Amino acid sequence: MMTIRTRNTLRSALAALLLAVAAPLLAHEGEMGHVPEDGSTVQGTPEEIGIHFDGAMRITQFDVIGPRGRVSLEDQPGNDPTEEYHVRPAGDLEPGRYEVRWRGLARDGHMMSGTFRFTVED
């Protein structure tokens, strides 16, 4: 026989589970978009390269790697918390495939990283 206490515990557990499914939480900062868009092809040097988050993120690494290795960047912001992180290439980008590698620290202490790619055409 199930005791009253066991039955109450099971009911509470079930209620907690239902509540859990009914109210999914908003999780922390995620990537919302990239400039240029991931996988896109752009004509000529893009004016800016950047990333957009849905919460404040402290970017600690933001490297653009192209056919000739690491691209020099202008206006590299510091690593204050930001939702928008954009940089400008210091010179013209030659045609080819580019990869952006970034790392950062989210508000909740999670260390995050990601990559996105774009292609530059003449």
Add this chain to the structure above:
Amino acid sequence: MAWLSALAGVDAWTVAMILVAAGFYAGALLAAGAVLFRLAFPDLPDPERRAASRTGAIAAWAAIVLAVIEWPLQAGYLGGGNGAAAVDPMLLGMVFEGAQGTQLILAVSGLLLVQAILLDARRLPGLGHGLSLGGVLLVMLALVQVGHTVDEPRWLLGGLLVLHLLAAAFWIGSLWPLYRLAGHPAGGADAVRILDRFGRVAVFGVGLLVLAGVVLAALLLGGVTPLLTTGYGQFLIGKVLIVALLLLLAASNKWRLVPAFERGEPRAPQRLRRSIAMEIGLVGLVLLVTAILTTVSSPANG
């Protein structure tokens, strides 16, 4: 498979972070568990009592060392995974000022307090228990500083994680003393009494562990689909499968091997020890998967 692609981007630096994190979890939970086990079983035979205290103290020191090593490893990761970034004062400062720094301070303070478990042996039981329990509390607080349990509703998420961790710590902290007790001759009164009572306490502990874990996972993932489609969800399934194996072993101990031990069957101590040793191995695996979960994936981004 999402879990494979999550691992594909893992470099040597991240592997080091995962291993150190797993070691830190093991040390911190073992230290906290030794305190809890001692409190739950005040009538442990002297050699086992001393062994539990010693294990807890050593585990706490190991966890302190690993917590301190995590700091430059995290700074190095943020700078792209290299040695220069690991000693960069700006990155070290950023890590220390954030949630990781709070975790480090709380963990080190708590683990130092856990050392009070040794005071017991010097006839200061009250003080030893009080201080070491305070240490356990700080260690638990440390473990809820980083990650999704700081999101709202923070008290619910943090509270569930603390319950989950307390139950896990108790289980982990019990394995070594139980392994030693199982080495006593079959049918020995001390060993029988404690193994039997552990079996009864463990049912509640394991229930709490599983229930808190399931509710927490449901809150963080928000549904069944991410469980199947994201790397985080798939690692979580892996963890649950290993825990299920652990539960099978625990059930077999409770209903088969411990009763055989109590009846004085000559081969029972050896079989019970082998089973507990397997549990220790599986716990190591669970902690490794947990470190992968918290290091290379997240419920938000897979």
